[in-house]
Amino acid sequence: MPSLRRLLAPAVLAAALPIPAAHADAPIIQTRFTADPAPLVHDGVVYLYTSHDEDDADGFKMLDWRLYSSTDMANWTDRGEVASLKTFPWANQANDAWAPQVVARNGKFYLYTPITVAGSPRNVIAVAVADTPAGPFRDVLGKPLIAPGEGFFDPTVWIDKDGQAYLYWGNPDLWYVKLNRDMVSYAGPITKVQPRITDYQEGPWFYERKGRYYMAFASTCCSEGIGYAMSPTPTGPWTYKGPIMDHDTRATGNHPGIIDYKGGSYLFGFSYELNFALTPIHHERRSVSVAKFSYNADGTIPNLGWWDKASAPQIGTLDPYARVEAETIAWTSRIKRDRDRPYAWTPGVITAQDDRGSVYVTRTADRSYIKVAGVDFGTAGAKTFRASVAKGTPDAKIELRLDRVDGALIGTLPVGAADQWREASAAVSGASGVHDLYLVFRGGNAASLVDVDYWRFDR
Incomplete structure (x- = not known):
């Protein structure tokens, strides 16, 4: 991770530093404060959807969702705003554009996100659809997908091998429902996961790999690390497996996103590195990073420590002779x-x-x-x-x-x-x-x- 002296005086120090091997810097986005990373691999490209902390945020001040893309994990292209609170005109327009996830199905792209309804303090989960990964996304229901509830935020979606899609969410409890094939409605009951997964707080990330089901999450606040659990089925029972990143006082919050890409496995999360490069005072101004890791033989995930101990090497090179x-x-x-x-x-x-x-x-x-x-x-x-x-x-x-x-x-x-x-x-x-x-x-x-x-x- 770049030190404060690198952040504040790069030109002075550059001549004294050795040329490093190409790798993803931490954080990977420096032009804005970003949080809640939700990576999607599609047609050989990593599309990274994020929430966005405003520059003047003290607490959470979040108005839109943004997209970055990469084919080498080191260079990230800003694709701009793909949706905002204006996408959902029935939502509170002053704040609450929280953690998103986008999934692809049937040639469409579905964005799930928590927001609040105008005039209500309670969270709902909304869905928007687009024809391309870069949007623009449009509201298809004109109302919430998941009605108001306490802690109803941080949605994560996985489409299983049999075609059944599952939507999980929640803080401090974890909930799920089965989505219909149209991805904008659901069937059956909304179910609370019981017992609560050890060290679970929020920000779930649900996926399947080699017949094993994973639930990564932001671990118990505060501070938050990243933990995970595993299950033989998509609905549990869930067995806590330990930390992927330790609780760390440098981050009061967290949110994982995990993908496989070009033969490697990658964990996304966030820290407050850029905020603290500017001020010793904590604000909700977060920054996304990525680290490469390898699964153990039994499918478990190693403890990566923290972003100062983990990174991702560049995959391949960039062609300067193309635009x-x-x-x-x-x-x-x-x-x-x-x-x-x-x-x-x-x-x-x-x-x-x-x-x-x-x-x-x-x-x-x-x-x-x-x-x-x-x-x-x-x-x-x-x-x-x-x-x-x-x-x-x-x-x-x-x-x-x-x-x-x-x-x-x-x-x-x-x-x-x-x-x-x-x-x-x-x-x-x-x-x-x-x-x-x-x-x-x-x-x-x-x-x-x-x-x-x-x-x-x-x-």
Whole structure:
């Protein structure tokens, strides 16, 4: 996990650090506060749905759900907002866009999430549907799927081998119901799991693997780690197996998501690392991380400790000769301004979404940067760099550096004044082999030097 000194002064320290093997940084998203990770593997891509803590959140302040995608577990592309409280006009519009999960069935994608009904403090579970993983999702019922109840939140869904879908949820009790094949209605009773699973608190993640059923969860508050139980059937009995991550004072909350992808197994969860990089005061501003692990021979899961002891190596490399969305990021220098410590701030990029849903990079202040991990330039190397840019200031430029923020300079793209989107290009040299690529923004004191939509190299 990046230390505070790396977060606050990357340029000063980079020259003294060895070049690491490409891996997923922790947290994997730095441009926003994200929580409640819900990964979905579809057509060879990991789609990571998250809830979103607002920058000024003290307690929970959550208005929408966001999507990130990756094919290498190290570089994550911001796909923008896929749903919000406005998706459910009958819901409380001021808050409560809590933990989601998306599942695919019959060519559709179903988003399950807890919200509160306008005028009621009690949670319900809602469902929305989309034609693609990136949405937009639309409300199909106009009402809750699961009616109001105490602790009715954090839904998790699994479609079993026989086609039966199960919906679990709940804090502090765990509940389930069988979904119909339409995925927007259910049959049979809502059942409470009894006895309560040892150390269970909330945030269940239900799945099957090699004939064994797993229930991972946020362990008893507070602080919360990640625990799990196993069962021979999809409805129990559940046997507690222990922690996947220990209770840790650095995280009052948690929420697991577990997948298999390209021959590896991965655990997603969250911490408060970026919040505490800004302020010693606890806020509900969380950040998602991922770790690779291997199941034991008996199907049990090892204890991974905490995010400072676990990570995920990059799978393969990134092709720089195909269009790369600028919001594809392994790490960025962004540190948000915070009301408690307004001086603890360094410039850094964020992503934005236009009216058409297109995501791009902005707030590129001087010395801010984007790191893209494991870029394979090949043996012949790159000759030209191109980028789609807009809103450039006269002195704006993008330095292209290898392996470190002050590493070998392979080219500089002069941006210049630009209002509308246009493609700018620059010659490069010395770009061959596999390297981490740093796009370093330079030029003047503007809050944002240039917006960037996409980039690519030419041979």
